[in-house]
Amino acid sequence: MIYMLDTDTVSFIVRKNPAVIRNLIKHEEDEICISAISYAELRFGLEKKGSERLFNETSVITEKLSIINFDESQSELYGKIRLELEKTGVALGDMDMLIAAAALSTGAILVSHNVKHFRKIEGIIVEDWYT
Numbered sequence: 567m568i569y570m571l572d573t574d575t576v577s578f579i580v581r582k583n584p585a586v587i588r589n590l591i592k593h594e595e596d597e598i599c600i601s602a603i604s605y606a607e608l609r610f611g612l613e614k615k616g617s618e619r620l621f622n623e624t625s626v627i628t629e630k631l632s633i634i635n636f637d638e639s640q641s642e643l644y645g646k647i648r649l650e651l652e653k654t655g656v657a658l659g660d661m662d663m664l665i666a667a668a669a670l671s672t673g674a675i676l677v678s679h680n681v682k683h684f685r686k687i688e689g690i691i692v693e694d695w696y697t
Contacts, residue, residue, distance in 0.1 A: 572678035
C-alpha cells in the first residue's frame with residue numbers, strides 16, 4: 567500500500583509528533599510519498615518562516631520521500647473533483663483538491679489530520695495518523 571502524506575502530516579513529522587512518528591515507522595520508506603503540491607506548500611511555508619533550522623529539518627524528511635509529480639491524469643481528476651464539489655455546493659481549497667487528485671490517481675491512501683475535510687471527495691481513502 568502507498569501512503570501519500572498531506573502537508574500537515576509532514577509538518578507533524580518535523581515537529582516530532584509522537585503519534586504521527588509511531589504510525590510512520592510502521593511503514594517501509596518506499597510506501598510513503600508526498601505530492602509535488604504538498605512539497606510546494608511546504609516550500610512556501612519554509613520561505614515564509616525563514617528558519618534555517620526548520621528548512622534543514624524539513625529537508626532531511628523530504629529527501630527520504632518520493633515526490634509524485636503532478637501530471638495530466640491528476641489534472642483531469644482535479645477537474646472532475648472540482649466540478650462535483652461545486653455542483654454540491656461544497657467548498658474546498660484548490661491545493662487540497664490537487665492533493666486529493668494526486669492521491670486518487672496513484673491509488674494512495676491520503677494521510678491527513680483533515681479527514682472530515684477530504685472525505686467530501688468521493689472515492690478517496692484518508693487516514694489520520696495524528697490520533
